[in-house]
Amino acid sequence: MTNLEESLQREILRTNKAGAYHCTTIVDCNTRKYHGLLVIPIPNLDDENHVMLSSLDETVIQHGAEFNLGLHKYQGNHFSPNGHKYIREFDCERIPATTYRVGGVVLRKEKIFVHHESRILIRYTLLEAHSATTLRFRPFLAFRGVREYTHENNQVNREYQLVENGIKTCMYPGYPELFMQLNKKNEFHFQPDWYRGIEYPKEQERGYDFNEDLYVPGYFEVNIKKGESIVFSAGTSETSTHRLKQAFDQEVNDRTPRDSFYHCLKNSAHQFHYQQGDDHYIIAGYPWFKCRARDMFISLPGLTLALDEVDQFEDVMNTAEKAIRSFMNKDAIGYKIREMDHPDVLLWAVWALQQYAKETSREQCRTRYGDLLKEIIEFIRQRKHENLFLHENGLLYANGAERAITWMNSTIDGRPVIPRTGYIVEINALWYNALKFIADLVREEEDIVLADALDAQAELTGKSFVEVFRNEYGYLLDYVDGNMMDWSIRPNMIFTVAFDYSPLDRTQKKQVLDIVTKELLTPKGLRTLSPKNGGYNPNYVGSQQQRDYAYHQGTAWPWLMGFYMEAYLRIYRISGLSFVERQLIGLEDELTIHCIGSLPELFDGNPPFRGRGAVSFAMNVAEVLRILKLLSKYY
CATH class of the missing domain: 2.70.98 (Beta-galactosidase; Chain A, domain 5)
Structure with a gap:
């Protein structure tokens, strides 16, 4: 002191x-x-x-x-x-x-x-x-x-x-x-x-x-x-x-003591809740972030379901559902949720509801959110989204050349630092997963016509996904736009292995997992770019512009580790438990360094992996809690 x-x-x-x-x-x-x-x-x-x-x-x-x-x-x-x-x-x-x-x-x-x-x-x-x-x-x-x-x-x-x-x-x-x-x-x-x-x-x-x-x-x-x-x-x-x-x-x-890794994260999770009247939001991080749609849907399962707080999930989703419907109906969104129009946001909402179905029951999810899920999938299939185009090959195309549209969203002078555009790998992994999940859900309520249509769509999407994204080295391209292919080794391919439904077979998944492990894994999260890439820039320091260039060019993000560990357990099952637990130790150390009892936004991609950015970040806390919950199911 x-x-x-x-x-x-x-x-x-x-x-x-x-x-x-x-x-x-x-x-x-x-x-x-x-x-x-x-x-x-x-x-x-x-x-x-x-x-x-x-x-x-x-x-x-x-x-x-x-x-x-x-x-x-x-x-x-x-x-x-x-x-x-x-x-x-x-x-x-x-x-x-x-x-x-x-x-x-x-x-x-x-x-x-x-x-x-x-x-x-x-x-x-x-x-x-x-x-x-x-x-x-x-x-x-x-x-x-x-x-x-x-x-x-x-x-x-x-x-x-x-x-x-x-x-x-x-x-x-x-x-x-x-x-x-x-x-x-x-x-x-x-x-x-x-x-x-x-x-x-x-x-x-x-x-x-x-x-x-x-x-x-x-x-x-x-x-x-x-x-x-x-x-x-x-x-x-x-x-x-x-x-x-x-x-x-x-x-x-009324306070839970911060006497363990889990209790520290639980306390931190509660701090992101923001209730204003009847509306309930999730703040993306402190001290400067607001409620952002993508962050909210990615962090919602970890911040609520992983703590057995199903009512809190439903409460936030009530507000989010109104905002989703306002967006799809092209009404003015009277809710404090930013970036609702980003092309992956609705698909992350489906993923969040999928976690709800796993934590409660598919029947409960169908009863409560079945209509919303069907509306979202039809909104995308009928090409009503202004920047999400369903092509004949079953893949979703989004234009990100002029504006940052994915979570890799740093910009300089209004232009994206990484202009991810065209067929974007995680958007299409989310799309395949959403199609299969909703098809299975509606089949259970005997809506066979819709289920068959979604399954047929998923089959086409899955076949095209492998053809378009998988390269001869066994990993996935980050985005493809006509002849433009981004061969950078980035963490966005890990979602394809982590999700419940994937177009990849087990061998293909293992190849993706192996290359992510070899080139992107650090004790604090996954790097946003492989060190072998010429543009690798691992230290988030200096002026705003210097930091914007480094933001997704080699820095490590803990929330990606959540999906990485989920993917690892999918491949190795019970034999992967000790490895996953060892990985979590690198994050436990962090709770005494940056913001006491929480996890910062990102880390430098090289040792000593200094914590940087916002002092407390919702997606990071959420994903570690979700993995702790997943681990508990193995014991």
């Missing part, structure tokens, strides 16, 4: 399942513009999250001596005040808890983010003290979007009103009021000031602007006795201060 090179790399994330979050480093020093104690969506302003309360500096006062426990980075690699030097212990098994020792004073600080409410609670307990002790709290306010910075200005509203045991204030029009209260009588000293030149090293690393000024309206002072606990609350509504202790305890009891 006292070695900043180590501690500033480790981050903590907590969300309220309603779009708001708290994120910072384990020493409470913000290193990103996205960091903050209270970061919330403000729908009436825009579609972004906003940092309301950036941080809270605590000062311990004894015999007139002041010890500031805060930590900020300023220009010239200067850190002040150096509160991390007083840290003796940090624990986040249930909630983040930091223990400070200042001379004879031992103070514990615990943070909890309230579920379904924009409120953070911080509890301070004085464990040891030999004389009268006072705590001072100095709030740093930002009131800005997560992609912006605030700087000293004259427009800020400095007014505040007293509320029960605290104050409320609002820096700018359009923002909600911020209520800061304690569970005990205290004094607020109005002392408005700007703290200038605070720096965010993670933004500097990423080639962005990286400094801002934060506004401090004043400070709270409160006396605390040995053994006493004081709770600080920051939220967008007033709270009853005499209930703060009780509210804190209730929230703690």
Whole structure:
């Protein structure tokens, strides 16, 4: 904790399942513009999250001596005040808890983010003290979007009103009021000031602007006795201060301890849920992603069914189903799901429902989602999708030359870095799998005519798939567009081995699996490109443009490992279990490094395989959980 090179790399994330979050480093020093104690969506302003309360500096006062426990980075690699030097212990098994020792004073600080409410609670307990002790709290306010910075200005509203045991204030029009209260009588000293030149090293690393000024309206002072606990609350509504202790305890009891690989991932899975009124979404990742259609369908089975939370799957699918129907009917989509029009999205939705059928029963899936599945397959067969063309050979063609349309979606100046276009391997693997799955499902309800039609379509698709994608070296081309064939060894071919229905025979599947194992497998996921390729670019570092070039040109992604391990178990069955378990160990190590208890977006493709990108990524967490569930079925 006292070695900043180590501690500033480790981050903590907590969300309220309603779009708001708290994120910072384990020493409470913000290193990103996205960091903050209270970061919330403000729908009436825009579609972004906003940092309301950036941080809270605590000062311990004894015999007139002041010890500031805060930590900020300023220009010239200067850190002040150096509160991390007083840290003796940090624990986040249930909630983040930091223990400070200042001379004879031992103070514990615990943070909890309230579920379904924009409120953070911080509890301070004085464990040891030999004389009268006072705590001072100095709030740093930002009131800005997560992609912006605030700087000293004259427009800020400095007014505040007293509320029960605290104050409320609002820096700018359009923002909600911020209520800061304690569970005990205290004094607020109005002392408005700007703290200038605070720096965010993670933004500097990423080639962005990286400094801002934060506004401090004043400070709270409160006396605390040995053994006493004081709770600080920051939220967008007033709270009853005499209930703060009780509210804190209730929230703690509601948390699953992060005491195992599985429990860490389970906690992380719950953080991606975003409920707004009757709508239920999955956030693609933190701290900057929104709900994206493809990510939602790929991660949904792992985030819900793998945790035996079938009702949560159905809840999210209720919202998704309305959005799918709006899209197919060409209505305006009134749902916060992005990229619904991408050509593989409907096919991933079918795959998600297929996992539901396996986890519940085919009958339950048919009863609940049979009509939707038939509508999706007919929508594609009747060529109603604007960028998904069913050709005479049974394969689906999509135009991706001008616009990124698959999960490999990095762009520079609006143009795809990897223009995957034409017959795209995973889209056609998904298509074959969907045709066979829905054919089997409708045959069971004795819709023989449709079942036969889909089977006939699948037979044509399967034959063409092998002819078009399989090359003489035994692996699959990534995409084919007329005479243009992409021979790059990429991970997208692994889906053809992993899915329940595949046009490949066992020998062909094994050849694909072997080449993926040999050239793409790392301890952290599958590489997006073979190191033997001249365009291999494994390190996701540098400016936005440098990172965009590297994004899918050699970086490793854990979610692909889920499908790889599923494919491995399909080929090797029970004899493959120990290999799969060994692979998971490489990911278990990661839970203590980047964002504590979660998995980051991607990793460098070369050793030491550093975690990069978003600190917590839904598809990665989901796919590891799905594989853990799959493994449990073998025992």
